[in-house]
Amino acid sequence: MPKKITLNDKGIEFLKKIQELSGETITLCDQCGTCSGGCPFVEDMDITPSQIMRKTMLGQTDVMDSKTMWICASCYTCTVRCPRMLDVSKVSEALRQVKLRQAIDKINIDDITPEDANELPSIAVVSAFRKFTG
């Protein structure tokens, strides 16, 4: 007998929200692991990009506590390699947006050292604040 996984209402709502925000049909993911295998940031993550996909498709909201989505820098390495044509970078963005839209910022201007503030190019600062604030 095949086992059937049933999501509870909260899980269904979460999956729906992330699919809507990302525009990606996350349930198409085959869990082949190509995204995790090629990700240049994977060693700095607590769970891998393919685990992000799995947890989201199962409606496991604790994926929001992972730091993986904040480490993903949208380099699109996974995007060009996914055999299911899914864009994990869009899923990371959707997960980040859920937090950022609760007015929870992930960057604090006071954390930038005076030396860095002087040396950083504007493109770095603009990019970081656009990614880490709502």
Added chain:
Amino acid sequence: MKENIKIPYFPGCTLKTKAKNFEVSAIEASKMIGIELTEIPKWNCCGVVSSLSTDDLMKHIAPVRNLIRVQEMNDSGQANGNRLLTLCSMCFNSMKRTNQRVKNKPEDMKSINDFMYLEKDYLGGVEVIHYFELLDEEILGRIKEKSVKSLKDLKIAPYYGCMLLRPKDIGIDNPEEPSVMENLISSLGGKPVKWDAKSRCCGSYHTVNNKDIVINLAKGIIENARKSGADTIITSCPLCAFNLDNRQKEIIKKDHGFRTMPVFYFSQLMAVAFGLKEEFIGLDGNYIDPKPLLKEKKLI
């Protein structure tokens, strides 16, 4: 022979501040090969780090406004061909993405046009291109012709990073095996190095509040270039340039045995090969001093 190219050009924030050497070398080297870059008027932010969510239209307004400037230049006869050129890879990526989005989604185009009711409507006719897309056989021929100083002893690692190549429908070349920068290096008389890290991410904006990620990635990229025999790395992205060049200061702090490597904007090596004046090469803007290497190779 084709006529000279006159094209509207978008500099972006960093080429006017920390990467002035990128802009000056590109503008001056381009003049030598019949390319005139005309800065567009009243430009604003390119909308960098493209918003990837389906509903965040607000973040696509800035790039559309720049595209309207190009549309106006074409309408008034100041430009033709409806193209907008960027030097910075990130500006290229974010403006091309927004352009593609509003072209494919008329309802998004309408929302943005309605929001900017004081501007003329953007009609979707502009094409965003990166400088490298101008490098056809004709232009590469001109580059070869103008290269008076041979870079033949300089082994150069072409660094594409992410934004020139990915995603596929935005990238200018094969995302896994690109060759446009290699063609440029060869036309300049230099030796392009074959290496693994040419399209590996440099860590991007993590350099602001998660420096260690960038330090590790940059170190890996530079060591891969060194192992592959490179004397230097070239790039077309001011954020990659900062992470690969300036962050070497942090790499040395952690690894005293690390050997530094100069990093150039591709246009600086064009300016060197064309024998342009030092003020047009802008070597003082590079963090790791590239002069000893250029002197050793008898290029300055």
